[in-house]
Amino acid sequence: MxxxxxxxxxxxxxxxxxxxxxxxxxxxxxxxxxxxxxxxxxxxxxxxxxxxxxxxxxxxxxxxxxxxxxxxxxxxxxxxxxxxxxxxxxxxxxxxxxxxxxxxxxxGRSFLQMHDAYMAYCEEPVLRRWGTVPRKESHDNIRSHLRRPLAWWGNRVASEITSQEIMELYRSYVTEKHPAQANNVLQCLNTLFTWAKHPDRAYVTVNPVPTLRGDDRATEVGDIEDGLVLTADQLRKFWFGLDDPKCPGKLHTKLVLKLSLVTLLRTGECCAISRAGIGPDTVTIPLAVTKGRRSPKARDLVQPLNSLAREILGQAFSIGDPLREYAFPKARGGRKSKKAATANKPYMEQRSLSIMTRRADDKRDQMGINQYLGLPAGLTPHDLRRTGACILEQLGYSDAEIGKVMTHKAPDKEAAPVTRKHYLVPVKIVERQIVDPRVKALDDLDAALREILGEPPKKLARAA
Missing domain, CATH: 3.30.160.390 (Integrase, DNA-binding domain)
Incomplete structure (x- = not known):
């Protein structure tokens, strides 16, 4: 036996x-x-x-x-x-x-009781290194993800909810062609039940949420596997089209999109640039804004500024009050946010960029930037960051070097897997021949040796 x-x-x-x-x-x-x-x-x-x-x-x-x-x-x-x-x-x-x-x-306690206790836990103010904030700063998104589960199981005893019922809920999103939302809700429920089975809470004794991997997980039908990247022609159409006064959106909104492309900063980080954070050669993004702030070793983000970035920031501060604190202030008289977290921000909201980029015709005969410029309908502000990363790859930079520019975290301080997986797309953008990185290294060695030996610097003309 x-x-x-x-x-x-x-x-x-x-x-x-x-x-x-x-x-x-x-x-x-x-x-x-x-x-x-x-x-x-x-x-x-x-x-x-x-x-x-x-x-x-x-x-x-x-x-x-x-x-x-x-x-x-x-x-x-x-x-x-x-x-x-x-x-x-x-x-x-x-x-x-x-x-x-x-x-x-x-x-037994109901799912509603468990939900309310968890949301109170998420919204409880706690002191972080970047200030007093809700324990989970994404609590509004969590509440939104749990809206349908709450409608389905509000009065049910939480410990009686089965894996089969959770999969039925999951498939309801997939049937409505919202696979990304289905996966987000499943992850949120997994976190909720894990929290609820803690001995100090004991809403449930087991976590009934199944773990889906591979083909079991729903994916977007028709997604571009490698992601969306602008070609050289589309890039020119985008850059010069934003200068058109008739192009949808305020000038500040369009300048943020340009700045994200030339600095490879995330659009949320670009929106939060303050006058005090701009130096002669770099810009500093506060810890409270950066994505890596949850790391124990996280620091303020310091990104070098190239000439295009300095021109864009100079243009941004030349519009409106020249003595204001933020380069991209929140528009006055605009839609008031119901979210306390975003209502207190004195700078532009990141989500407004996506709305302006992808907005289609509405009752006021307004259109988005993509539609006006004839760009792909699915183009998002984050795709500009992907485009910049692909240009760097085609200039001969390694995954590790590109990842550092994009501030991707890697355990071994080398290339982060996310850089290659989600950003480096095999779309030809730069027409000139890729430069071997060893050429620049040997040229730098040449210059250093000439300086040591007292020889005058000499620029070697190379074939294009």
């Missing part, structure tokens, strides 16, 4: 019952496998108080413990040991389970 392990969790040609080793494991503990790959755990024993009406022999009782993966083998074996203890003490498993179910339903 085998000792049940993960090796036994494989589909069988027929339904099979695998009993646990009574010496090493728990007597009466059974794993049932099916051809469809369903794995169930049972506890079975011989009830000598119940006799067969025809043969007069004791009847064998089977009690379902649960299914894998919600129930692990170790947890199911422990439950079988508990049930064996009830039998040994002369108690009825059926009666005890019925009593526990009634007690659980009477005292």
């Amino acid at each position: 085998p000792y049940i392990t993960d090796l036994h969790l494989k589909a069988s040609n027929t339904r099979q019952n695998i009993s646990d080793c009574p010496v090493k494991g728990q007597k009466g503990f059974v794993l049932r496998t099916t051809p469809k790959g369903v794995f169930s755990f049972y506890y079975q024993y011989l009830n000598r108080k119940r006799l067969h009406p025809e043969t007069g022999k004791p009847m064998r009782e089977w009690h379902l413990i649960g299914e894998h993966p919600v129930w692990t083998i170790a947890r199911a074996r422990a439950e079988a040991t508990t049930l064996a203890g009830l039998v040994a003490s002369g108690k009825s498993i059926t009666a005890e389970r019925a009593r526990d179910l009634v007690l659980s339903r009477a005292t």
Whole structure:
């Protein structure tokens, strides 16, 4: 008789019952496998108080413990040991389970209660290195992700929600052709149930949210696998088209898009540039704005400024109040945000850039920048950052060098995987031949040696 392990969790040609080793494991503990790959755990024993009406022999009782993966083998074996203890003490498993179910339903807390407690936890002000902020600064997004689960299960006992019901919710988003939202909601529920099963809270005893990998996860149909990048012709159309007074959007909005392209900063970081943060050769983005602020070693972001970036910032400050604090201030008289986090920001909101870029015709006959300039409809502000990264690659820079310019974090301080996976797209942008990085290195060595030897600097003319 085998000792049940993960090796036994494989589909069988027929339904099979695998009993646990009574010496090493728990007597009466059974794993049932099916051809469809369903794995169930049972506890079975011989009830000598119940006799067969025809043969007069004791009847064998089977009690379902649960299914894998919600129930692990170790947890199911422990439950079988508990049930064996009830039998040994002369108690009825059926009666005890019925009593526990009634007690659980009477005292169990609902999904609504769990949701409200979790949101209060997320919104609780805490002191960080960048100031006092909600514990989870994305609490508005979390509340939005949990809106449909709350409508489905608000009054349900939280511990009764099953993996099958969660997958039904997941598929409802996929059916509506919102796979990205489906994955976000699933991740949010996983975090919620993990938080809820903490011993100090005990809303649930297990996390029923399944882990989806590979083909099990929904993806956007028709997505461009490599991402969207502007070609050289589209880039010229974009750059000079933004200077057109008739192009949709305020001039400050269009300058932010240009600045993101030439600095490879995220648009949210560009929006938050202050006068005090601009130096002769660099710009400093505060820790409260940067994406890496959750790292214990995170520091203010300091990015070099090239000549185009300095021209754009100079143009931005020449518009409106020349003595203002931020290069891209929030528009006055605009739509007031209901979000306290964004309402207190004195600079432009990042999401307004995406709205202005991709907006289609509405009742006021307004259009987005993409439509006006004849650019791909799916172009986002973040694609400009991807375009700049691809140009650097085509100029001969390595993944590690590009990742450092894009402020991507890497454990080994080399190339971050995200740089190659999401940003470097095989779309030809630069027409000239790629420069071997060794050429620049040897030219720098030449210049250093000439300086040491007192020789005059000499520029070597190379073939284009």
